[in-house]
Amino acid sequence: MARYTGPKTKIARKFGEPIFGDDKSFEKKNYPPGQHGNNRRRGKKSEYAIQLMEKQKAKYTYGILEKQFRNLFEKANRSKGVTGEVLLQLCESRLDNVVYRMGVSPSRRGARQLVSHRHITVNGEIVNIPSYTLKPGDVVGVREKSKSLEVIENSLANSSSVYEWITWNSEKKEGSFVAVPERIQIPENIKEQLIVELYSK
Template sequence: MARYTGPKTKIARKFGEAIFGDDKSFEKRNYPPGQHGNNRRRGKKSEYAIQLMEKQKAKYTYGVLERQFRNMFKKATSAQGITGEVLLQLCESRLDNVVYRMGVSPSRSGARQLVSHRHITVNGEIVNIPSYQLKAGDVVGVREKSKSLTAIQSSLENSSNVYEWITWNSEKKEGTYVSVPSRLQIPENINEQFIVELYSK
């Protein structure tokens, strides 16, 4: 499966925020990458450049490649509601993202690996497709054989995030995707309107 496997800190520095989660290297050098780093004079960015940056940021944040992202945009366009908001809701409804939000993995890439390695169940059935779209009421859990995995246990112990649209039962190691989050409930710093404008050209 194709996905971005390059240097993550470099990407985080490009956008000026730790989009892949806690990153000590980014904290030390939170200026743009490249030979001139801080001193590089950057002219005013064009409207297109700003829109493109926002799209790239969303893609890297959710670990989605261009074709998948474009397909999600088409789906969002044909759905009812504000296109940009629906697009982010589709990203948030992905199984790998919900596994990450539940605290089963400390990163989205780790969550994607858990899903594709058949450690995660949806409504009692093993699902190994990271892009699987969850519906409100779906129960996501850790497979019985995988509950003792050290990586999962340590991630759950260190997780303190609470989201209104997700419930988690630590004894059963399963949670419910209660509802599709509203835009206000999605914590990602993404200006979805720029993405809509870019794809609408």
């Protein structure tokens, strides 16, 4: 299964924000990576470079590779809504992202692993496809045999995030994907319009 497995802090430093979650190494070196990272006299970025950077940031944030991301954009482009907003909504509706948002895993990468290792159910059926798109009303839960897993217990104990479009029942270890989130409800710092401009060239 293709996904980015390289150094996370280096990528976070490139974008200047901890896109993979809390990162002690990033806090120590929150300047760009490389030999001249601390020397801020870098040339002005072109419009294309800024758009490309935003696209890369979105891809790394959600753990999606180029081909999948491009397909999501095509799908968003064909829909009736605002393309950039729909693109982010499609990313947010992915099963691995919702598992992460529910607090079952502390990171999207961990959530992806839980899904592919068959620990997660959708409407009572095991689904092991991280990119599975959830529909409003779908119930996402932890498989009965996996409820006592230490990684899941620890993550839920440390999770304090609450999102309006998701409900969570800690006793049953399951929650509902109530609705597709509005752009204003998505906390990610992504300028989706730049991605649309890049792909529309």
